[in-house]
Amino acid sequence: xxxxxxxxxxxxxxxxxxxxxxxxxxxxxxxxxxxxxxxxxxxxxxxxxxxxxxxxxxxxxxxxxxxxxxxxxxxxxxxxxxxxxxxxxxxxxxxxxxxxxxxxxxxxxxxxxxxxxxxxxxxxxxxxxxxxxxxxxxxxxxxxxxxxxxxxxxxxxxxxxxxxxxxxxxxxxxxxxxxxxxxxxxxxxxxxxxxxxxxxxxxxxxxxxxxxxxxxxxxxxxxxxxxxxxxxxxxxxxxxxxxxxxxxxxxxxxxxxxxxxxxxxxxxxxxxxxxxxxxxxxxxxxxxxxxxxxxxxxxxxxxxxx
Amino acid sequence: xxxxxxxxxxxxxxxxxxxxxxxxxxxxxxxxxxxxxxxxxxxxxxxxxxxxxxxxxxxxxxxxxxxxxxxxxxxxxxxxxxxxxxxxxxxxxxxxxxxxxxxxxxxxxxxxxxxxxxxxxxxxxxxxxxxxxxxxxxxxxxxxxxxxxxxxxxxxxxxxxxxxxxxxxxxxxxxxxxxxxxxxxxxxxxxxxxxxxxxxxxxxxxxxxxxxxxxxxxxxxxxxxxxxxxxxxxxxxxxxxxxxxxxxxxxxxxxxxxxxxxxxxxxxxxxxxxxxxxxxxxxxxxxxxxxxxxxxxxxxxxxxxxxxxxxxxxxxxxxxxxxxxxxxxxxxxxxxxxxxxxxxxxxxxxxxxxxxxxxxxxxxxxxxxxxxxxxx
Numbered sequence: 267x268x269x270x271x272x273x274x275x276x277x278x279x280x281x282x283x284x285x286x287x288x289x290x291x292x293x294x295x296x297x298x299x300x301x302x303x304x305x306x307x308x309x310x311x312x313x314x315x316x317x318x319x320x321x322x323x324x325x326x327x328x329x330x331x332x333x334x335x336x337x338x339x340x341x342x343x344x345x346x347x348x349x350x351x352x353x354x355x356x357x358x359x360x361x362x363x364x365x366x367x368x369x370x371x372x373x374x375x376x377x378x379x380x381x382x383x384x385x386x387x388x389x390x391x392x393x394x395x396x397x398x399x400x401x402x403x404x405x406x407x408x409x410x411x412x413x414x415x416x417x418x419x420x421x422x423x424x425x426x427x428x429x430x431x432x433x434x435x436x437x438x439x440x441x442x443x444x445x446x447x448x449x450x451x452x453x454x455x456x457x458x459x460x461x462x463x464x465x466x467x468x469x470x471x472x473x474x475x476x477x478x479x480x481x482x483x484x485x486x487x488x489x490x491x492x493x494x495x496x497x498x499x500x501x502x503x504x505x506x507x508x509x510x511x512x513x514x515x516x517x518x519x520x521x522x523x524x525x526x527x528x529x530x531x532x533x534x535x536x537x538x539x540x541x542x543x544x545x546x547x548x549x550x551x552x553x554x555x556x557x558x559x560x561x562x563x564x565x566x567x568x569x570x571x572x
Numbered sequence: 573x574x575x576x577x578x579x580x581x582x583x584x585x586x587x588x589x590x591x592x593x594x595x596x597x598x599x600x601x602x603x604x605x606x607x608x609x610x611x612x613x614x615x616x617x618x619x620x621x622x623x624x625x626x627x628x629x630x631x632x633x634x635x636x637x638x639x640x641x642x643x644x645x646x647x648x649x650x651x652x653x654x655x656x657x658x659x660x661x662x663x664x665x666x667x668x669x670x671x672x673x674x675x676x677x678x679x680x681x682x683x684x685x686x687x688x689x690x691x692x693x694x695x696x697x698x699x700x701x702x703x704x705x706x707x708x709x710x711x712x713x714x715x716x717x718x719x720x721x722x723x724x725x726x727x728x729x730x731x732x733x734x735x736x737x738x739x740x741x742x743x744x745x746x747x748x749x750x751x752x753x754x755x756x757x758x759x760x761x762x763x764x765x766x767x768x769x770x771x772x773x774x775x776x777x778x779x780x781x782x783x784x785x786x787x788x789x790x791x792x793x794x795x796x797x798x799x800x801x802x803x804x805x806x807x808x809x810x811x812x813x814x815x816x817x818x819x820x821x822x823x824x825x826x827x828x829x830x831x832x833x834x835x836x837x838x839x840x841x842x843x844x845x846x847x848x849x850x851x852x853x854x855x856x857x858x859x860x861x862x863x864x865x866x867x868x869x870x871x872x873x874x875x876x877x878x879x880x881x882x883x884x885x886x887x888x889x890x891x892x893x894x895x896x897x898x899x900x901x902x903x904x905x906x907x908x909x910x911x912x913x914x915x916x917x918x919x920x921x922x923x924x925x926x927x928x929x930x931x932x933x934x935x936x937x938x939x940x941x942x943x944x945x946x947x948x
Contacts, residue, residue: 401583405590407599408924409917412883413901417913418602421904494710495880500714502887508901519714533722534828542715550746557706561833 291558298551302544306367309360317357326361327513329353333544334426337522337534347536349518350525359540362515366502366548368499369430373496377442378489384439385446385485386477389454390469398532399443406440412499419503425510429503430496445488446481453480490556494549501545515544573936580932584925591925592642595917596635601908625651638914647915651907656915660897664919667896670812671885674819678875681820683867689828690835691858698836701828708825711883716818717891726842762789815892822884830873834866841865868935876932882920 286294309326317324329352335422336352338344346355375423388399415433418424424432453459453476462472503509504516518541522534623629626637641648648655682705689701838844839862847857889898897916904912 288773291702294703308775400589401587404587404928405594407879408587408591408921408928409594410879410920411880412879413886413917414598414602416597416886416902416905418882420603420908436700498710498712498880499883505712506890508905514761514825516712517711523714523718538715538718542712545712546707546710546715548704553706554703557702557829557833561904 279429289558289562291554292562293558295551295554295556295558298547300339302363302548302551303367305360306363309357309363313357313358324354324357326357327353329357337526337531337537340536346476346540347534349522349537350529350531350534351521355518355540358513358518358537359515359544362513362518362541363544363548365426365511365514366500366545368426369433369500369553370493370548372427372430373434373437374489374493376431377438377492378434378485380435380438380441380480381488382438382478382485383448384443386450386473386481388443388447389450390473390477396447403440403443403447406436407444409436409440411436411440412495412502413481415496415499416503416506416508419509423510426500429500430508433496433499434489434492437495438489439447441483442488442492449481449484450477453477487556487560490552490559493552494556496551497545499547515541517541518544575812575937580929584929588925589639590609590915591921592918593635593639594844594915595637595921597631599913599917600631600634603905603908603910603913608786647918648911650912651909656911659900659912660915660919663895663897663900665810666894667885667889667898670815670819670889670894670896673713674816675823675881677816678820678823682824683831683863683870685856686828686831686870687835687863688865689830690839691854702832705825705828708821709829711822711825713818713822714891716821716890717814718803720814720817721892725835735934759787759789812892812894815888815894818888818892819881819885823881825879826881827870830870833860833865834870838862838866868938871931872935875928878924879925 289373305410310513313321313324320327323329330501331352331354333346334341335346337350339349340347344354344356349355349358384399384403388396411433415429418432419429433562459472459476462476467475500509501516504514505520507517507520516538522537522541525531526533578593619628626634629637638648645657647660650656650659685701689698692698835858844857844862847861852861885896885899886898888894889896890902893899901913901916903909904916
């Protein structure tokens with residue numbers, strides 16, 4: 267193999283990376299995501315150090331602080347206050363980020379794998395197979411993955427990992443497959459595919475070395491878009507209380523509402539904001555990265571402005 | 573053109589059948605609860621009920637049975653014994669009303685603001701607007717509903733009673749003063765809208781013509797209040813307003829993002845440069861040259877996020893207590909009422925298919941290149 271990258275040549279990846287660095291959306295999304303990652307890792311660290319002498323107060327689901335009345339606003343002992351049941355909101359929120367991150371990773375992986383396999387194979391093999399796959403993708407677009415997610419969580423047997431994978435699979439066979447297929451079709455028209463074929467490249471070689479590298483950036487954008495939907499839908503499931511576990515961010519919001527009505531206390535703003543902003547900001551960080559990358563990868567949006 | 577439409581409708585029907593089959597297997601896989609099991613009957617009784625409902629047959633037979641009924645427009649019976657179609661039908665108006673009001677306003681607002689923001693190349697404005705609309709789009713709907721209700725609920729009711737639109741069960745016409753006030757309000761708004769539109773499109777005649785339009789608006793306002801008292805009453809119904817406003821905010825975020833992305837994409841095109849060189853006014857380039865090119869891809873991307881919005885509607889209806897399809901869907905999941913869930917999924921599929929076909933036809937009418945592409 268001869269390396270033909272000249273010193274001043276800007277290859278696709280370098281160019282995209284340079285654009286991404288200039289894109290405010292991507293930067294903002296990455297900063298937000300980083301902050302949430304720190305928060306998620308803060309829980310074990312805090313419970314091992316600061317909270318270790320009073321574990322029964324700061325335990326995420328069953329903790330209770332008997333010294334003050336609840337819900338309470340931010341204090342030094344409880345930086346985000348307590349919810350109507352007397353549990354520390356910071357502890358609940360950082361603990362509740364775990365299922366969210368599991369769903370995020372699982373849905374991204376599921377959407378990427380399903381979209382890549384369905385989209386590239388449809389574009390590569392064309393013909394009747396392509397037509398069947400296209401109709402299947404259309405059907406998956408019309409069968410909203412969030413609703414299937416709701417259905418599946420009712421059974422209470424599927425954890426965050428399975429639910430994330432299910433959402434990813436449904437999203438990947440629907441919107442992701444459509445995007446990947448259209449990109450892959452455009453690549454298949456390029457002369458270098460014919461060149462590779464006449465040089466004796468088999469279909470496996472062409473798919474893995476020519477088609478996949480060209481669609482992978484678009485795939486990343488769609489997979490991140492899948493995460494946005496999966497996270498907000500997971501919030502629904504937790505809010506409706508039909509999931510397998512009871513410590514998600516959506517549960518935090520639900521408890522804040524429910525016990526405010528039952529106990530007739532003030533609106534527990536800290537618990538409400540922590541839960542709903544947690545879901546919303548985590549989802550929006552993925553949206554920003556996805557939208558920013560899409561804009562950054564579009565050569566038409568270059569800096570040439572008239 | 574007719575052949576194109578016919579083909580599109582035919583393949584739409586094929587897709588619909590696939591959707592319903594997928595929904596059938598998904599529901600039966602994930603929700604194997606029988607109604608009887610949910611009620612906690614004894615094993616013998618459960619067996620009898622399963623037999624009566626036809627749930628003991630193999631899944632494929634049940635599927636064939638369901639599809640053969642579906643093709644004839646029959647969605648079967650709920651486990652309580654009423655027709656699924658009539659239940660869905662009675663819940664449909666609320667959902668469609670919320671979706672239409674929220675969606676249309678979101679579309680208009682988002683299209684307008686997105687265009688303005690992307691065009692005004694003010695750096696901080698654009699990024700602030702983008703971040704704001706991302707936050708709106710990903711906002712957690714129950715929280716949004718709560719905020720709207722908390723800060724807007726009582727004020728909405730106050731506004732309503734100050735307009736003289738209180739629910740009056742006797743059906744008496746509202747007071748004359750209130751009639752006049754409401755009519756004048758409608759007149760003012762419609763007159764201003766027409767005037768602004770005429771100014772933008774440079775129709776000198778219409779600018780004067782806004783006066784008769786305002787008078788007509790006044791009359792229509794009074795007529796609305798008198799004749800459609802119930803309709804106005806429903807529109808100002810608090811839960812409906814909150815639900816529509818929540819959907820509006822979420823959909824507005826997406827529409828604005830999509831539109832501003834589309835406009836900033838189009839701004840780099842050469843025809844914009846040419847138009848500038850011809851000294852065409854800036855606002856005219858924006859509204860007549862760039863916006864129409866940016867709208868079509870924006871709409872087709874909006875279709876992609878439709879499932880997400882539908883799911884949002886489920887939770888919005890749950891939070892506001894508006895008795896639409898979303899609430900029915902959730903109740904049916906809770907009780908394991910499979911025929912109703914299937915019926916709702918099928919109706920969503922039908923609505924989605926119709927929207928897609930209409931969109932495709934509109935796009936093909938506007939852009940002849942697409943027609944060729946589909947034929948090829």
